[in-house]
Amino acid sequence: MKPISRGCPLLQVRRLSIGVSRGRRYLLGVDALGFQVQSGEIVGILGESGCGKTLTALSLLGLLPLGVHITEGSILFDQRELRSLSEREFCALRGQEISMVFQEPMSSLNPLLTIGRQIAEPLYLHGWKNKGFIRREVLDLMTRLGLPEPEKLACAYPHQLSGGMRQRVLLALAMVCKPKLLIADEATTALDLSTQSQILQLLRGINQDLGTSILVISHDLGVIRRLCDRVLVMYAGKLVEAGAAAAVFTDPRHEYTRGLMYSVPQQEQKGKPLLSIPGRVPSIEEEKPGCPFAPRCPRVLGSCMVQFPEAVRLQGDHEVCCIREAGHE
Numbered sequence: 001m002k003p004i005s006r007g008c009p010l011l012q013v014r015r016l017s018i019g020v021s022r023g024r025r026y027l028l029g030v031d032a033l034g035f036q037v038q039s040g041e042i043v044g045i046l047g048e049s050g051c052g053k054t055l056t057a058l059s060l061l062g063l064l065p066l067g068v069h070i071t072e073g074s075i076l077f078d079q080r081e082l083r084s085l086s087e088r089e090f091c092a093l094r095g096q097e098i099s100m101v102f103q104e105p106m107s108s109l110n111p112l113l114t115i116g117r118q119i120a121e122p123l124y125l126h127g128w129k130n131k132g133f134i135r136r137e138v139l140d141l142m143t144r145l146g147l148p149e150p151e152k153l154a155c156a157y158p159h160q161l162s163g164g165m166r167q168r169v170l171l172a173l174a175m176v177c178k179p180k181l182l183i184a185d186e187a188t189t190a191l192d193l194s195t196q197s198q199i200l201q202l203l204r205g206i207n208q209d210l211g212t213s214i215l216v217i218s219h220d221l222g223v224i225r226r227l228c229d230r231v232l233v234m235y236a237g238k239l240v241e242a243g244a245a246a247a248v249f250t251d252p253r254h255e256y257t258r259g260l261m262y263s264v265p266q267q268e269q270k271g272k273p274l275l276s277i278p279g280r281v282p283s284i285e286e287e288k289p290g291c292p293f294a295p296r297c298p299r300v301l302g303s304c305m306v307q308f309p310e311a312v313r314l315q316g317d318h319e320v321c322c323i324r325e326a327g328h329e
């Protein structure tokens, strides 16, 4: 059973901007992003490559790369402001309260350590000492995540495993301390379709059985649609549409979301040609006023080039940032 969210959201991100330093100034990789994740909720971040999804995720873990900083905004997690945490406090939080499955499944495991040792590592790091307890936790989790013959596999090394198995091991590593929030950044991108399906099922199982909130990051609309309660659509560092996945996918209101939907095969569109969004995501160097999607938008207006519109609230928590929806045409 999913826990019913109570009052305060688990994660509340407000007007978060992340800048990449260029000499004396910052270029914004993420621009005034705001969203919430309730306890027990699965929220997806959808957007093409370079839209700022990974930077957003890394900022939640205090792991932004060198030369990349939060320039504005606030990140409240479990009622604590993450921006004011020291590195030591972040170390205590990482893995234990928020954990992440990274984008590169092949390079995220240590080739020199056994699988069992790697899954146990976060428990050791967070101060657990009882070896019997650690062993039981690791084997239980391996069984829960469908890793066959866990006792034998615990003694194997990463190169002896298939891609899908390695991704399960990474998931085990991320879940072993039972965090409140799991971030899965393109966790299924490198996998074949049937393995991808199995990992998505595992994520759903983790959410349902343990009540873990999950932030799923993907450029794959199908993954977000299958898994998420709510979706955030990002374009060039900005949130352009957000809401319940059912609402956003049945009634997309931003031309970017529509474009993403028309560019994947869908049952309703059977027989019609697939469309692609012409053009590309602007790089962070190309700073221009207005809506960054305007140059690719089929319904662009002159005023789109002037100012990025405030979010307009539609039904429920469905929101969109588009001048046409704001009635300022």
Ligand SMILES: Nc1ncnc2c1ncn2[C@@H]1O[C@H](COP(=O)(O)OP(=O)(O)OP(=O)(O)O)[C@@H](O)[C@H]1O
Pocket: 020, 029, 047, 048, 049, 050, 051, 052, 053, 054, 055, 056, 065, 066, 067, 068, 219, 283, 284
């Ligand atoms: N370490 C870095 N130094 C400089 N620029 C960076 C760095 N990391 C990211 N960027 C820039 O910030 C922007 C957002 O990058 P990010 O990695 O968050 O995108 P993404 O949405 O995760 O893309 P993908 O789907 O390809 O993973 C991009 O324009 C990228 O070039």
Ligand SMILES: [Mg+2]
Pocket: 053, 054, 055, 103, 185
């Ligand atoms: Mg990324």
